[in-house]
Amino acid sequence: MPEVIKIEGGHRLNGEVTISGSKNATVALIPAAVLANGPVTIVGVPEIADVRNLAEILKILNVQVDQPHADHLIIDPTHMQNVDLLDDAVTKLRASYYFMGALLGKYHHVRMKMPGGCYLGPRPIDLHLKGFEALGATVKYEKGCFEIDADELVGDKIFLDISSVGATINIMMAAVYAKGRTTIENAAREPEIIDVATLLNKMGAHIRGAGTNVITIDGVTSLSGCFHEIIPDRIEAGTYIIIAAAMAEKMKINNVIPHHLEALLLKLEEMGVDMDVTVDSITVRHSDHLKGTDITTRPYPGFATDLQQPLTSLMTQAEGDSHVEETIYVERFKHCEQLCRMGANIDVHQGEAVIHGPTPLYGTKVAATDLRCGAAMVVAGLLAEGTTTISNIYHIDRGYDHIDDKLNAMGAKVWREKVADDEED
Ligand SMILES: CC(=O)N[C@H]1[C@@H](OP(=O)(O)OP(=O)(O)OC[C@H]2O[C@@H](n3ccc(=O)[nH]c3=O)[C@H](O)[C@@H]2O)O[C@H](CO)[C@@H](O)[C@@H]1O
Ligand SMILES: C=C(OP(=O)(O)O)C(=O)O
Numbered sequence: 001m002p003e004v005i006k007i008e009g010g011h012r013l014n015g016e017v018t019i020s021g022s023k024n025a026t027v028a029l030i031p032a033a034v035l036a037n038g039p040v041t042i043v044g045v046p047e048i049a050d051v052r053n054l055a056e057i058l059k060i061l062n063v064q065v066d067q068p069h070a071d072h073l074i075i076d077p078t079h080m081q082n083v084d085l086l087d088d089a090v091t092k093l094r095a096s097y098y099f100m101g102a103l104l105g106k107y108h109h110v111r112m113k114m115p116g117g118c119y120l121g122p123r124p125i126d127l128h129l130k131g132f133e134a135l136g137a138t139v140k141y142e143k144g145c146f147e148i149d150a151d152e153l154v155g156d157k158i159f160l161d162i163s164s165v166g167a168t169i170n171i172m173m174a175a176v177y178a179k180g181r182t183t184i185e186n187a188a189r190e191p192e193i194i195d196v197a198t199l200l201n202k203m204g205a206h207i208r209g210a211g212t213n214v215i216t217i218d219g220v221t222s223l224s225g226c227f228h229e230i231i232p233d234r235i236e237a238g239t240y241i242i243i244a245a246a247m248a249e250k251m252k253i254n255n256v257i258p259h260h261l262e263a264l265l266l267k268l269e270e271m272g273v274d275m276d277v278t279v280d281s282i283t284v285r286h287s288d289h290l291k292g293t294d295i296t297t298r299p300y301p302g303f304a305t306d307l308q309q310p311l312t313s314l315m316t317q318a319e320g321d322s323h324v325e326e327t328i329y330v331e332r333f334k335h336c337e338q339l340c341r342m343g344a345n346i347d348v349h350q351g352e353a354v355i356h357g358p359t360p361l362y363g364t365k366v367a368a369t370d371l372r373c374g375a376a377m378v379v380a381g382l383l384a385e386g387t388t389t390i391s392n393i394y395h396i397d398r399g400y401d402h403i404d405d406k407l408n409a410m411g412a413k414v415w416r417e418k419v420a421d422d423e424e425d
Contacts, residue, residue: 001418005390005404007381008413009363012286013244015410016252019237020046020401021071021230025192027095028169029199029230030054030075031102034063035176036203038225039076045230046401047071049092049394056089057096076225085112086145092116093398097125097166100148101173104132108150118370118395121331127164131171134158135178153178155219163188163213163299169196175217176205182217189213190300191260195231202226234260236400237282238307239375241265242314243407244284245273247382251410252283263303267293267311271318292320292357297328309335309372313379315355316344322355335373338366342380342388363388368395378403382412391424 021044030051033040045051047070055073058065060083064076082103090096094117103110117123129139129148134157137150155178160167168188173196175182187193189211197210203226206218237256244251245268258265258277265282268275270293274285292315297305305328312335315322326332330351340346341364345356363386368374374396381388390396393416396403404414 002391002421002424003393003416004419004423005378005393005396006415006417007363007378007384007388007390009361009381009384009386009388011247011382011411011413013248013251013382013407013410013412016254017240017406017410019232019240019253019255020044022192022195022233023048023050023235023399024165024190025195025230026051027054027093028098028192028196029228030058030073031095031098032173032196032199033075034058034061034077034080034102035106035173035200036077036223036225038078039074040199040203040225041227042073042075043071043227043229045071045073046233048399048401049397050095050399053089053092054095056087057085057099060085060087060089082107082109090115094118094123094166097128098170098173100128100132100146101170104137104148104150105153105174105177108153109148111145111147114144114146120329120370125166127160127162127167128170131158131167131184132174135174135182137174155180155182155217157183157185160184160186165190165193168193168215172197172200172207172215172217176200176207176220176223178217178219180219182219184215185213187213187215188299191231191234191257199226199228202228232256235304235306237261238264238304239310239379239400241268241275241282241284242307242310243379243382245271245287245290246314246317246379248284249286250283252281254281256280256282258282263301264307264311267295267303271314290314290318292318292322292355294323296325299328305329305332306372308332309376310379312336312346312353312355313339313376313383316346316357316359316361316380317383318357320357322357324353324355326351334369335376338369338373338377339380341366342384360385362386365389365391368392371395371399375400382407391419
């Protein structure tokens with residue numbers, strides 16, 4: 001039976017929350033680990049559905065997975081077999097596409113289903129495939145299934161038309177064993193890319209420039225096991241900072257790299273949010289008056305598209321009009337319709353939303369149409385008068401580690417209820 005999350009709104013939050021390891025790093029680190037010839041230990045692994053589905057895929061590949069603690073994974077690909085990935089687990093998340101780069105790099109052959117993930121409008125993977133082709137692979141797509149083969153992989157210069165996070169990481173993985181030098185130009189610069197390059201380099205790869213827009217990968221012939229600690233999740237951190245700005249008396253958010261959140265922090269400052277920032281924590285205090293602001297989503301270090309949805313909920317409480325321009329996924333506005341059901345006043349037109357604030361929010365039935373829409377509904381539910389019921393919470397569970405426990409520990413009233421299948425939508 002599916003579950004809904006219920007939130008009794010209006011309770012002020014006090015206390016501390018610790019941020020888990022980054023989802024978008026973890027979901028790439030796990031496939032990257034299979035490139036090794038020995039066990040890779042990853043710590044700081046978030047307890048989220050995306051990780052559980054990736055572990056399923058590892059089992060299909062006969063990779064041994066041990067979990068000595070909730071946030072530790074030991075991935076041992078010593079007895080791995082390169083079988084076709086046609087299981088439903090592949091379609092339950094976006095990042096299963098990283099097995100394309102990893103298996104192509106290791107075995108020169110991969111056959112797998114189309115990856116899933118949040119629908120945010122069309123999400124093509126043409127740049128990943130062009131990158132593989134530049135290295136010498138041929139790509140076939142038939143009946144929802146990719147088959148990618150190469151006699152050998154040889155480094156080349158690859159220019160990405162769009163600085164795609166997924167394409168940058170996938171090409172990096174395919175290139176670690178390629179002959180000679182691969183150069184990725186107009187590479188994405190997200191912190192998660194540095195984390196994956198760090199893991200691969202610890203394994204013995206030779207990757208330089210991760211975090212800049214030119215990455216070079218000099219192929220190697222062998223990679224070994226290693227130990228790696230995942231960076232904190234900047235999107236989970238940003239979500240809790242927004243929650244704190246909405247509802248906290250005083251909330252300390254621990255295990256944060258504030259530099260990764262610069263764009264959000266500057267915008268919150270503009271809105272009048274009272275924050276103290278240290279090297280690894282952010283404390284937010286209650287502010288009586290929030291002002292509207294404008295954001296435009298951009299690749300890192302610009303304002304993260306994954307944070308525009310939760311920030312929209314806070315904007316409903318700010319004085320005056322706020323503008324959200326979405327340049328990465330122009331259709332990423334489904335949360336606005338849900339917020340309007342709760343009393344928000346938002347106009348959406350051609351990749352832009354105008355939030356007319358402030359408006360009180362009222363608890364009602366809403367849907368998490370995608371992961372960060374779910375986060376937006378949680379922010380709104382905490383703010384609202386009455387009880388909010390959020391359906392389709394499997395999206396939230398793809399990316400937020402124990403969100404209900406973390407919030408309840410600070411005084412929120414959040415719980416899960418099982419519902420009949422027909423109450424889910
Ligand atoms: C698992 C993961 O890390 N997910 C993140 C990753 O998704 P993902 O890696 O899928 O996002 P990309 O950076 O690739 O997408 C950026 C833009 O490029 C377009 N594009 C991408 C690839 C391609 O081959 N062709 C193409 O046209 C996309 O449609 C989108 O408009 O970055 C997004 C943008 O920061 C985040 O919202 C996601 O949370
Ligand atoms: C869009 C997201 O995830 P994914 O790319 O995994 O669908 C997200 O994390 O907001």
